[in-house]
Amino acid sequence: MKQKIAVYAGSFDPVTYGHLDIIRRASKIFNHLVVSIFTNKNKKAMFTLKERKDMLKKAIGRDKNISIDCFDGLLVDYVKQKKVNVVIRGLRAISDLEYEFQIAGINRMLYKDIETVFFMPSAKYSHLSSSMVREIGKFKGDVSKLVPPYVAKIIKKRLS
Ligand code: ADP
Numbered sequence: 166m167k168q169k170i171a172v173y174a175g176s177f178d179p180v181t182y183g184h185l186d187i188i189r190r191a192s193k194i195f196n197h198l199v200v201s202i203f204t205n206k207n208k209k210a211m212f213t214l215k216e217r218k219d220m221l222k223k224a225i226g227r228d229k230n231i232s233i234d235c236f237d238g239l240l241v242d243y244v245k246q247k248k249v250n251v252v253i254r255g256l257r258a259i260s261d262l263e264y265e266f267q268i269a270g271i272n273r274m275l276y277k278d279i280e281t282v283f284f285m286p287s288a289k290y291s292h293l294s295s296s297m298v299r300e301i302g303k304f305k306g307d308v309s310k311l312v313p314p315y316v317a318k319i320i321k322k323r324l325s
Contacts, residue, residue, distance in 0.1 A: 173253040183290035187255040202235040241276040
């Protein structure tokens with residue numbers, strides 16, 4: 166079997182059980198998975214890059230087949246620089262498809278060798294997004310079923 170590395174890129178603002186479900190599935194198939202935090206300067210994040218990285222680190226634990234990285238700019242430039250051509254994305258529902266299809270198509274126009282591989286999470290996470298978690302957190306709702314305990318603690322601390 167070929168040695169295969171894949172990049173799973175996202176904002177992870179914050180990481181949720183949905184992201185972790187995708188990470189677990191992808192890491193079973195690829196030899197190495199780089200989970201990369203995309204820092205979009207035009208998008209105001211709730212958590213700093215360091216916080217997002219710490220949350221991911223705690224959530225993933227010590228798995229030597231998974232590493233955490235970050236980038237800004239274009240995904241295609243990042244993967245070229247990393248010499249990786251497989252990008253993982255999660256598909257929650259048909260509503261994600263249109264956007265993801267567009268991004269995958271544009272990325273392929275910019276870099277013909279890029280392959281986007283989609284994973285479906287467990288049905289219980291198909292309604293879950295970081296923005297939902299942030300919204301629930303802002304109203305001091307219970308996020309314990311949506312994010313790992315360490316992340317729930319940070320959200321509580323940040324918003325109290
Ligand atoms: P969000 O869309 O939650 O703000 P990101 O920008 O971090 O999250 O998303 C990174 C990738 O993870 C995207 O492909 C997104 O569709 C996927 N993703 C996010 N939440 C889930 C989930 N609950 N189940 C499966 N995939 C998800």
